[in-house]
Amino acid sequence: MTTISATTAAPSHAVASSPGLVKTIRSEWIRVWRPSFRYGGFGILALFSILISYFIYSSLADPSAATGPPGPAGAATTAADLEQAGGMIYPLGTISTLAGIVVLSLWAIAAASDYDTGLIRVLVQAQPSRLRLLGGKIIALSLFTVLLSAVTVLVTSAVARPLARAYEIDTEPWKTDAAAEMASGFFNFLVPVLVWGLIGLMIAVLTRSSGTAIGVGIGWLLVVEGLIGIWAPDITHLLPGGTLSALAAGGTSDLSWASALGLTLLYGAITTSVSLFVFRNRDIVS
Template sequence: MIRAFLAEWLPLGRRRFVVGTFSATAAVAALGAVLTFLSTGTPEYYADTPHPGRLASASGLVQGLNAISILLGVVGLCVVAASLAGDYGRGTLRNQLMAQPHRLRLLAGKCLALVTFLALVVLAAAVVSVALSFALAPVKGVSTDAWTSAAGMRELGKGVANNLVNAWGFGVLGALAAIVFRSPAASISVGLAYVLPVEIIVAGIWEPSGSWLPGQLLQDIANGGHGYATPYADAGLRVLAYGLVAAVITALLFRYRDVTS
């Protein structure tokens, strides 16, 4: 498994992939922080715009990061789907299986590398968001005293952890789509189509479904349960159940499906 983990870093560490992924993540994180502060005190236009008093609270430092949680999830889904499905599309999986014939060990090593990569992506987004939040706070007259307190550090830690779970959860969906469709384009397209328009439309038409749809539950977790009908603990248990089912299906398909290219 360790060899598979190290081998997976070869494609993940390609300069173009790293620069593209982290540049896009930094841009999205910057946009989230800027829009969070620019919308402070303005009329509601999409969701609850943060009040200056809310931004000055201990949890205010993570508001910009939480604002882009869905986009971090999309990054997680796309990275995992492109990586795992790309092995089928490039025809490299057969060679990998010759070096490591134990398929589940190979899959575990790959997933461990992807989990680590997504953790770095979320941490990078957090660094950009936090830095810009401190820079923009004086512009809007927001006090940062609570941010640097012990409570503020705890809220920052929880916010980063919640967004990590969110990115990993979307990554599980990407892994399932990749193994089912075995094509980067198809797995990314179907995955994004499900978590964005399909879930949003279904939740908008039938509101109770938002408490059971995996993408909506991951957003609940990313935001610490604030503003969502489903309690944080319930959302976590449901996401865990969905994740286990998706992981089992992914493992079984990867283990028993023939590799034809």
Template sequence: MISVIRAFRNEVLKFRRWSVLAVAGAMLVVSTFIAYLTFHQIASGSTGREMTGLIAAFNTPQGLVSIIGQARSVIIAIALVMVTANLAAEWSQGTLRNLLICEPRRLRWLAGKMLALVLFVLLSMLLTLLISGTFILVIAQGQGIQTDAWTSPEGLQVFLAFLGNEVLCLIGVSALGMLIAVLTRSVAAAVGIALAYMLVVEGIIAVVLPQVTQWFPGRVFNTIVGTAVPLVGPTPLQGYPAALGAALLWIVGFVVVAAVVFPRQDINA
């Protein structure tokens, strides 16, 4: 356990790098901008089929979450890239060999590193949601729009349900990114494969086999959030309990496979 904590602390120190902070900053800025655009469209009276649900929910307890939740795809993509690139870089930059000299018990090092990465991803997501939500509240009140429903006990309950499912979603995405990084051992390949799978592959297969892809990891992680707030993601066709169970199984599966493969890999650099 001490070696896991040591690896965790060493990894946390790396988050002070400007490149890492820049990625978290990009998540915050882009997500807030998307939330503002969504709010502006609703407040300015824009119409359209894609706006119907958002307009209907605007003055309800789900109003704020439905607005800031429109940036979920950005948050998920950045989180996936953050974890995958950071872990795969240990091979690409040739630093893994030195790290394993200091901590030869590979799984303990991997556990500490992943704990740090997941914590950073979750804190970045939480900060993004809080800042973008506060920004929208301030803008709405400045325009004289009633926000009592958003900050009511029911509105807070909706936000917490959304946040809890989003945490599970990002943990699942991080586990997927970890497995892809361990298997590819290359930043370019890991990031490319991870994004292609999440953004393209599952979507293409879903056109042909929708009943099958509802159990795929990307779909499962995405739809559990839609249960709390349907406007920020699709609702799981198989029901929330089944989708939640599948998400947990995928996470465990990713961790187990990575734990089996990683100790058996040759470290050449």
């Protein structure tokens, strides 16, 4: 009895009747918007936003304190950092690293769970175009991440004013170009977080394991880049973690905003290309 491999080309009538990209995105969105993702993702990042903002403001409660806790890109936070245009979203630079870990984990789980459950075979049969299938997943996860980032920015901004009032931070400069500052902060937060998600997706596609993908991603950020920083501190700002943090901070002394954006987009393009290439050409096995 002849068996047909999952990599065998689908019949022409199956390809012709395969779902379009919009239907694929809708199908992926339904699975992404499940309660565990929705409540877990939004709840965790909202909690992080509140806690980190509180920590930053409360640590500056003593007017005689010269500096506060580390802020974006490791720079020490001062009251002056908060008392400037866009100061209401200043904590986003610090929140972005934790948000990146959360989004990396969610994207890795979304990709690897299809292999863990064997659902990937059903999905490939329903949508023979693998590029369209994975592309639909990437778009659905990106839309989810946009919403996640928007809520994080809004929560950070919402808790800023009561915290500033409690710890006597001057909020008058916040009125200067507030809309433009919010839009800029949202962009600088969203792009690095999206790339963290793409990194998680790539590792999950390569390993077919959410646990491995999450472990490798977090291990790289917390351990590997730290070790590289000991031996070659001059290049740490060019590594993924350093680059994405620099963009979230709006640029640093080591890496300008434009350079950070360019490198971030390059990392995003590389991870997306690797994911699509591997997913398209590798056998589907349970």
